Amino acid sequence: MEPIQCLTGKAAVMDRSNVDTDQIIPKQFLKRIERTGFGEFLFYDWRYDEKGNERADFELNKPESKGANILIAGDNFGCGSSREHAPWSLYDYGFQAVIAPSFADIFKNNCLKNGMLPIALSSEDVSRLMKAAEEPGHQLTVDLPNQTVTDNKGFQASFDIHPYWKEMLVNGWDEISITLQYDEQIRQHEQKDQVVSSY
Amino acid sequence: MGKSIIEKIWDRHIVYKEDSKPDLLYIDLHYIHEVTSPQAFEGLRLKGRSVRRPDKTFATMDHNVPTINRYLIHDEVARTQLEALKKNCDEFSISLADLDSPDQGIVHVIGPELGLTKPGMTIVCGDSHTSTHGAFGAIAFGIGTSEVEHVLATQTLWQTKPKTLKLEINGSLGRGVTAKDVILYIISKYGVNFGTGYIIEYCGDVIRNMSMEERMTVCNMSIEGGARAGLVAPDETTYSYLLGRKYSPKGDDFEKAVTDWSSLVSDDDAEYDHCLEIDGSDISPMVSWGTNPGMCSPVDSSIPTAGEVKTEDSKKSLRSALQYMGLEEGMKITDIPVQHVFIGSCTNSRLEDLRQAADVVKGQKVSTGVRALVVPGSQRVKLAAEEEGLDKIFTEAGFEWRESGCSMCLSMNPDVVPPGEHCASTSNRNFEGRQGTGARTHLVSPSMAAAAALFGKFVDIRQINAAGIADEAVK
């Protein structure tokens, strides 16, 4: 995983609640056995019409959303299926962070494991950012070490992230290698566990 | 202060604890299937890692499998995924219930059926409906593929302890009201994210009086309310279900296990972060009319109007859902036409579900213009149903009787609902495109789905008399 410090760039706005992972990456694209190359299928059914042409009214197809690296979305983003293909496709498309009032639990974890930041801000802050992002020349900055979101128009907010995840992301560590250092504790638990549930 | 079952199980599984970290939690059982595991095995291979406990890992094939002739897989990519799972299980010595196995079926149906799922366990699977296994008094939750890789390599996960929610359902259920209606009612009442950040303990008389299969239906859809996990404390119903299953403890070990399992039940003075209480008699047979499981209403009511919903956001969601569904505000639920019926999925594809549906269709005929499918959850369910003659009841009524798998729950296999058509489905998700691009899904119980097949529209199951004939009012 690449270490993350500061992200600066353009935001795309998706003002919808309860965007589910079936929409983020429809099931017909889950059959690949690689982690990469999912970006072209992101939001497929919303993004393209039956003939495979871009739908002009879909948020990400608007000219002002092209090239965005931060997505601002509504409540409960990423609900539904646990498919990690959802953050893979968002990341592959070019998003490095999603800002929303709330996230579904599994989706949030899946983002963190892939170096993509799920940032929860208050509904008011998210609405303000959605408006601000419509202004030409708008730029957002997400500062992970300082846990802040700022823009070039004077917006400022801070966000929460568990210190464990922050450390992991800032350093770009591989979680499994860290856990393997606890081998002794795992072994001890397995011995104790044999007594408790050896049935 | 006493402890809830959630805390008791959690605390038992902590391998390592430190203030600035989530808990390192031991995982007792790891289910895997073909769709969310290939990248995890690839990850292991790239780093030269092995599977720490293949004996605590169990695999099956379910999402992609065709349900007519399971060996005729036209889809190249689906076949690649099934082959990859077989190869990975061989290479890492993991038990696999493949297409030839009598144990094969939907992962959340076979785990309990084989007695693999047991009280007090921590159980994970790269699948959000892992919450199903909570019915046995286990902490069971869905994970992503990176976490699958982490569990394969370490048999643990770093997890922040979730908050606890006690959801008490008291009183009793009316005639025709099932476990599916209970959970749909809960989600429509409290919303699709009321459970985010929580593990739910379902309790109260209604839950106590439910069979294991009904408890599984309720726990299954915890995730549709935002909760990663939902559970029911084990009791006599749990133990008698487990007795004699393939992987259940045997003889004295079973007795010892029951003593241990019984100690996990929540203490009387256990505290929860949040409590909710509902009355079973308030629940009616439910039908979803929108594009998330919270958008559902009692069968004898109407689709809400924009005037009836409170926030701007919900008005917007209502309008866009109805546009997708091709329905109108204020329309009566019983006026919604149905062209497809799907009885199956990890929510409602067990023997009791099929019996319920068969009771309704016995001696009747599927309405002209309706295509109706029954897809048993597992090979064992299929066999057991055939022994009782349920397959005959269905096929004589005009239903198709299929091989086990996920099928039209997410339509990754060839079972698809065409664009614009309505499907009464016993599955768990009515998201846009879930059953096929443009498909319009309505979530219902097995008996409601069966009734919809007979009438080509939704009917109130309570108005169907014992002979399966609808009252005059229904026609």
Ligand code: SF4
């Ligand atoms: S039946 Fe549906 S919800 Fe259940 S595991 Fe299969 S695809 Fe997922």
